[in-house]
Amino acid sequence: MSLSYSATAAVTRAGLYRRIWRWHFFAGLVCVPFIFSLAVTGAMYLFHRQIDDLVYAPQMLRAQASDNMQQPSRLIAAALHSYPGRPKALNLPEDDRHNAQVDVILPDGSTLQVFVDPATAKVAGTIAEDQRIMTTVKHIHSLAIAGDGGKVVIEIVAGWIIVLMSTGVYLWWPRGRRVGVVSIRPGAEGRTWWRDLHAVTGAFSGIVILFLALTGMPWSVFWGANVNAWLTAHDLGVPNGMWRGVPKSTLPAGALGELPWTQQQLAVPESDDPHAHHKAVPHEASANDYVLLSHSGTASPDAVVAQLASIGIDRGYRLALPRDPRGVYSAIRSTGRTEDQRVIHIDQYSRNVLMDIGPERIGAIGRITEWGVSVHQGGEYGTPNLLLMLAGCLALIALCISGIVIWWKRRPTGRLAAPERRNSDQLARGVVLIAVVLGCCFPLLGASMLAVLLLDTLIAALRRRPHTNYQ
Structure with a gap:
């Protein structure tokens, strides 16, 4: 009886192993191009500031470091004098090495980033926003370059990374073995060496890769957007109570530029002035009279920047300018450590602070999500954070390459060589439960898993037909 039971259990385990290996194989084969792209572009974007400084040094870096700074309105006027258009935002540098950046909307609707020396108000150069190298890298990373359809694909792939790591752990599990588990076995060659490399790399990097996949989900087009909305609705992100007495526009905050994740779907507040439609606003002014805007009844950028400095926001932020007579000034600090992130909306007439949102005013789950996003981008803990995320990206690249090499060396010429599926192979209840939970947590992943299962x-049904071979 015991021998029969042991034999049955062994057959069951072998069948489960084959099923999991088959899913791991097909998921990897289909997702490898996208995962490789995610890893390469992600590794690059971790160092986007350093790359920008290297590629665009003439525009971004000052000829001579100085702590002197012209009035913000002078910097904007200098940009408009050289490149007429509508000023969209002023980016004040966080150190004395970098130029200020003025975003100007040109007559054709495109945005030009104009870099101005803060000390001399001289234009150092320009970059077309949509042609900036790291902007392109970011769009490739999210597949935004392919539209919403591309974003859906990346969300599904991120979900399948979780499946790949989970199934990979099962396939790697030692089961009494010692060789090829935590190190490449001595003397290994060919496919064996690549298989050991694949297994050991996955074992040591699995937690970091899972973290990258999970913390990348907040940017996703379906899961991220819906979770963001749910958190806000239940006061777990930005509390709805902060809107009491604050007029709300139809402009989404995401239109202001890069924002903390919990605020990307919020509306932008409105300035409150009964005669607003009679007044000039910054984006309608020419370079010659931009510095005189305070006489029109609107607060000048100089006054707003001084006001922000008085409450501790003195450099290293983006000041989005009012877009129309109801628009507001929005100071945005969204990079770096979570505790340093802050968004302040200011009435363009009264200079009243309409909303001041820092991490302490965000719900617990929202703060945890913001922390995960910041670590994902390498901004929370300095250089160690960057290197750990880089290691995760490099491990993903190694897994992609080694996985393809293993398959290529294993496959007979002209065949796919997928792991065999037998009709008697069954999935354990625990595996099914894990798949169901993942599918419910990440609906696009769940839908794709159902499609793969079908x-x-x-x-398998077609293979059982005579004279048909789909192996």
């Missing part, structure tokens, strides 16, 4: 079942 396809695999269909292929």
Whole structure:
């Protein structure tokens, strides 16, 4: 009886192993191009500031470091004098090495980033916003370059990374073995060496890769958007109570530029002035009279910047300018450590602070999510954070390459060589439960898993037909 039971258990384990290996194989084969792209572009974007400084040094870096600074309105006027248009935002540098950046909307609707020396108000150069190298890298990373359809694909792939790491752990589990588990076995060659490299790399980097996949989800087009909305609705992100007495526009905050994740779907407040439609606003002014805007009844950028400095926001932020007579000034600090992130909306007439949102005013789950996003980008803990996330990206690249090499060395010429599926192979209840939970937590992943299951079942049924081979 015991021998029979042991034999049955062994057959069951072998069948489960084959099923999990098959799913790991197909998921990896289909997702490898996207995962490789995510890893390469992610590694690059971790160092986007350093790359920008290297590529765009003439525009971004000052000829001579200085702590002197012209009035903000002078910097904006200098940009408009050289490149007429509508000023969109002023980016004040966080150190004395960098130029200020004025975003100007040109007559054709495109945005030009104009870099101005803060000490001399001289234009150092320009970059077209949509042609900036790291902007392109970011769009490739999220597949935004392919539109919403590309974003959906990346969300599904991120979900499948979780599946790949989970199934990979099962396939790697020692089961009494010692060789090829935590180190490449001595003397290993060919496919064995690549298989050991794949297993050991996954074992040591799995937690970091899972973290990258999970903390990348907040940017996703379906899961991220819906979770963001749910957190806000339940006061777990930015509390709805902060809107009491504050007029709300139809402009989404995301239009102001890069924002902390919890605020990307919020509306922008409105300035409150009964005669607003009679007054000039900054984006309608020419370079010659931009510095005189305070006489029109609106607060000048100089006054707003001074006001922000008085409450501790003195450099290293983006000041989005009012877009129309109801618009507001919005000071945005969204990079670096979570505790330093802050968004302040100021009435353009009264200079009243309409909303001041820092991490202490965000719900617990929202703060945890913001922390995860910051660590994902390498901004929370300095250089060690950057290097750890870089290690995760490099490990993903190694897993992609080694996985393809293993398959290529294993496959007979002209065949796919997928792991065999037998009709008797069953999935354990625990595995099914994990799959169901993942599918419910990440709906696009769940839908794709169902599609794969149906396809695999269909292929198995067709293979049982005589004279048909889909292996």
